[in-house]
Amino acid sequence: MRGDKNLWILVFVCIINSLGFGIIVPVLYTYGKTFGITGETLGVLTASFSIAQFFATPVLGSLSDKWGRKPVLIISLAGTCLSFLLFAWASNIFMMFAARILDGITGGNVSVAQAMVSDTATPQNRAKKFGILSSAFGFGFVIGPAIGGLLNKFGPQVPFFFAAGISLIGTLCTVFFLRETNPAKPQSKKDNTEDFRFSALITTLKRKVIGTAVFTGFLLTMAQFTMIIGFQTFSVDVLKITPAQIGILYAGFGISGIIMQLSVPLLTKWFSSKSKILLLSSVLCMAAMFTTGLTTAFITFTIGICIYGLFNGLRNPMINAIIADNIHHNEQGKILGINQSYASIGQIIGPITAGYAGLISVHAIFFLSSLYILIALILSFRLTLKA
Template structure:
């Protein structure tokens, strides 16, 4: 992938995720003035993911037909408008409308991934997916800190600021980003069938990778609920310390994603790298369920954050290698759709089991990781039986 276009895309991904990172921690305190509760917060969060589940593969399919750049611009415009709507909200209904709009136009991640896949060689694909993943991760890490500072001005200020940087993303995309899906390569039929959400799972390699991504996303979002509850109720550390803690967790993942090209030089098999990373993630989650000590818990979270950073670069590379150029957007969009469902089911399952003990949440996350590990063994076998056709 040409460096100039890659780094332009990286910048767009950073400012896009920065806006998301700024507003997410503030949704609850901001929404309380409209009567939002812990229960309705869950529904508000789920409304975004559900809308994204249905919209992302459609946007991906449209990007296969009409090009990546216009769809990415539309997605960023939708994000910008949704932030303004949230800032201008006068009722709970407007909050839901804003989050649903952001979900409907939330094809940013999958379209960015498709652009990386379009322009990468098989040798560079995992590395470039790692760079893009680091870009998104960087915005999520520093976003909450910026949001905290801006919230001192007013609770609306972070949302207006996020809308502003989304608009900068639109301008950067329009003026500096080059199209990676030229007209002669585009899919003639841009229609998307929701049957594809099921039929993709029947593909021996791609379907397995998508399902593994779903399991591991569910594990991560289960862990996040446990992390929030455990640090506040058991360790009793301050919100500031929790923020620093979570930032450290995010940074460890970014560092591992940046190390992907060096890891690939040592280990060429993406599934083998994934298997090794899952062993460490499983051990970290399992041990987290037994600890009540801050230092030991921090160590477990650091190990998990570090090796979990290998998940998306490996899975995205495996998926993109197995689909045609004309189907990159649609397939990566479907992959993101299943991740959205994982983001819903993870917190729900964590909430149910936390009623027994917060420690059980980490055991549940470990169970999902173990399932992902076992399915990766199946994926590895299917890869050997279904080699890439040159």
């Protein structure tokens, strides 16, 4: 693992990429209000990224199977850089939407990076490598908002220019230092002439192990983004804590997930299968969410959120490893891209359903999240029988 230079370059690229995204999170709404963005249109702006990513990610993943990972990753990172520049240069609301959609269309960097890791991994160390990669993304998301808030003091456009700058660094690192893990071969170009078909988004779900893993990931992503709405609402309306305290609490949630992702090597030694680790994490996440829905106290709420964050950190490494273990090398990019597509939709549906649950009670949001995890738990049990 120490000699895997490609992995550590990917880790660096992933930190830079997620850092750029995290930087704009706390300033996007304030900046957008200049051009008429409201709370409602902010939701649409956020959703536009996920919708564009839903359709584009499996296509980019499929292209990486055919033409190589590195050029697709370069295009994705360059698109992210350009989108941040469009944000900085925006003069109206339409440019903001164009920037968000462009980032979604070229947002294949996550699944392509995962495919690059999987190309050189073995079934024994695949979960470990996915855990390291997930912790890299998580690290950027945790520290990014703090940096964005600090940079905003120097001007509303500064965070976007800074995000564009570090995205450019990530692009250049990929161009000059990253080694291709799936080089295109002349015969493969002839053999794989069939373009990606969107029907694969449905047919993939019908595949026994892969379909179960993808749909389980979709449910767990939906549960997480449902929880995030409950977290924000509960913190403000019930606990009445300050934005700074909310930021610290959310950072604790993110850090706990990173710690667990870095602990994946130990867990894979203790447990006989990745599906059993996923099953255990789902049980503990469901219990944490249900308990959080019952509390009104700061301490118990914090404990519940951190326990959830800790074991939710196992979701991506385990699901990605299970998928990669059960697919052919020639479709790694496509299937991991489809998995990311369903995660994107989960990021949309989760907050929407949380909004409706919030009409009943803020506690109902956490109960809804635990319901999603319960369904995923049942599927995880099926996964232990199939995998």
